Amino acid sequence: MGDVRPRVVLGVGAGIAAYKVCELLRRFTEGGADVRVVPTADALRFVGAATWEALSGNPVATGVWEDVPEVPHVRLGKQADLVVVAPATADLLARAAHGLAHDLLTNTLLTARCPIVYAPSMHTEMWEHPATQDNVALLRSRGAIVIDPASGRLTGADTGPGRLPEPAEIHETALRVLRRGTAAADLTGRHVVVSAGGTREALDPVRFLGNRSTGLQGYALARTAVAREAKVTLVAANVALPDPAGARVVDVVSAADMRAAVLEAARDADAVVMAAAVADFRPAHRQDTKIKKTDAKPAPIELVKNPDILAELSAERPRPGQVITGFAAETDDVLANARAKLRRKGCDLLVVNPVGETLAFGTPDNQAVVLAADGETVEIPRGPKEDLADVVWDLVVRRLPAR
């Protein structure tokens, strides 16, 4: 994070998910950030000031009438490098959208000139209410990053969208925004589809043909797109990673499932990135019962070809001006193979990974060359998969039609 400790204001709203934000705070402080926690007065009913002060190492105030000579309601916001509001309640989003400022947090939101990330959490009805949705749209139109809540178990027995995403995922998004500054939100209002993971082709109820893809690169693409304010649909094939904060995750198993999910999501997408390792072939027959080892000589597995989703999308372009990106893992004659593949598939960008012993599958780092159909070639040196993802989005953004 550099030599200077980034200054983060962590605004805490009055939601039960405040208890999860203790973990988010820990991640910020352990990463070296100087965090000022600014809860609303009601938020202290869920988690008290002592907890925030102990975890942040800084004093906690909720109102504008404490410490008046220091003018904290102006100073905190002006000095911050990043403001994160979690949980952002319906009431807080409303007050932020309309510039109401009766306490320290809402004053800070008005004086901050740095990026602001909201992580909403509330009951599904409140999230889906037109008032909340309009407030979210208003905040986004002004450049704020509002992470869509996750779906799942809420406070009571009910489930639906409204859950606070996992603290680790909010932290990742916040770090991306902190690193990119206010230029972060260049995918605002765009819908992007990312495929991730590796498909499985069933042989029988317990066995499949699969591959070693873990989904790390696709998840990094989804996470970075959320940080750049895109609406993200992540089509995930057999991935054992937590859902990226703010992305809509569609789980699939086989190449056929993936094709259906990607084509459906791509209908109104501005960009599609096919990072998944899709099986080129599937067994011609799937046995309904487990294959037994009764025979001394095993029967050969007959394979049939799967449809090529990337080639199909690139030929059809479900939405005019859609930017389509493919991935290619190559072991030899990397660039020549990749150029031919780019032409064959008909996509706009091809991210070419040289697959070696220590790169690509399951590692946090990646390295690539991106080839564009318009002739541009960009080398991405070895680094975190998130950095590679940001370069891919930079290239996609430059090719999106103006609105």
Ligand code: CTP
């Ligand atoms: N892909 C796809 N549908 C398939 C197979 C692959 O959409 N049935 C996509 C992958 O998501 C990836 C790119 O195509 O973006 C990878 O190309 P791939 O098909 O694996 O390369 P191949 O055509 O298999 O080339 P080769 O096997 O010759 O290396």
